[in-house]
Amino acid sequence: MFGIETTTYKTLGTKYMTLGYGHLLESGVVAINRSLFWPGLFITLHLSQVRPVHENVWGDKELFWIGQSIAGNENYEFNDYWAAAVGQLTPDSQRTAFKSRELCSTHPGHISSDTDELMWVNSGLQTCRQAQTYETDFEVYNATLGFDDKYQLKEYYESTLKIESALIPPDSLYWVDYLDTPREPRQGFIKQYNCAAYWWCAYDTIGGSEFPEHQGKIFNFSVEDIVLFDYVGAVYVGDN
Numbered sequence: 001m002f003g004i005e006t007t008t009y010k011t012l013g014t015k016y017m018t019l020g021y022g023h024l025l026e027s028g029v030v031a032i033n034r035s036l037f038w039p040g041l042f043i044t045l046h047l048s049q050v051r052p053v054h055e056n057v058w059g060d061k062e063l064f065w066i067g068q069s070i071a072g073n074e075n076y077e078f079n080d081y082w083a084a085a086v087g088q089l090t091p092d093s094q095r096t097a098f099k100s101r102e103l104c105s106t107h108p109g110h111i112s113s114d115t116d117e118l119m120w121v122n123s124g125l126q127t128c129r130q131a132q133t134y135e136t137d138f139e140v141y142n143a144t145l146g147f148d149d150k151y152q153l154k155e156y157y158e159s160t161l162k163i164e165s166a167l168i169p170p171d172s173l174y175w176v177d178y179l180d181t182p183r184e185p186r187q188g189f190i191k192q193y194n195c196a197a198y199w200w201c202a203y204d205t206i207g208g209s210e211f212p213e214h215q216g217k218i219f220n221f222s223v224e225d226i227v228l229f230d231y232v233g234a235v236y237v238g239d240n
Contacts, residue, residue: 176207
């Protein structure tokens with residue numbers, strides 16, 4: 001109709017459409033060739049002003065690709081990896097009773113599925129942007145993160161994020177609760193009280209399962225990359 005291509009299964013078959021996923025695209029990273037995708041951008045802008053639409057998405061995240069689909073241009077692509085937690089892995093010595101590896105952070109990020117390199121990090125480069133919550137976290141929620149007093153927790157919150165690894169957990173579609181591994185995480189991301197509840201722990205396997213679909217992926221960055229991340233983080237936080 002009107003020369004617009006009909007929407008296909010590429011759009012209608014996404015997990016956002018078929019399984020009710022709340023998130024599919026993180027709009028912190030969108031690369032657009034304006035000469036090819038300009039009409040769809042106008043639809044994206046219009047959708048962002050339609051109340052029934054914008055109330056059912058988180059910000060503008062899904063509107064970029066939905067706008068293109070409505071415009072009849074489905075030549076967009078997603079990075080193959082889901083979002084990762086970015087920071088430092090919890091030391092194995094603290095998780096000797098667990099099969100799963102853990103990485104807790106307030107910072108989601110994306111790993112390039114072409115190069116396995118860190119492509120983007122959300123929420124700046126301070127360990128906790130809600131550092132003013134340190135006292136409540138320590139004294140009310142007992143969310144001490146292993147520190148001896150609240151001022152150590154405050155210092156940690158205000159420090160530069162240390163990026164050594166990234167962990168992409170299993171698909172959020174899966175929830176595994178095995179009776180023989182009651183202490184293992186049941187899902188890939190689990191919210192914690194710290195940092196105004198922006199603190200999420202990610203796990204590379206759930207429920208103690210060995211099924212492939214219950215496994216995530218860990219990326220350990222090179223020394224050269226870590227030095228670069230440290231430098232950029234220090235500049236961002238002002239600790240240089």
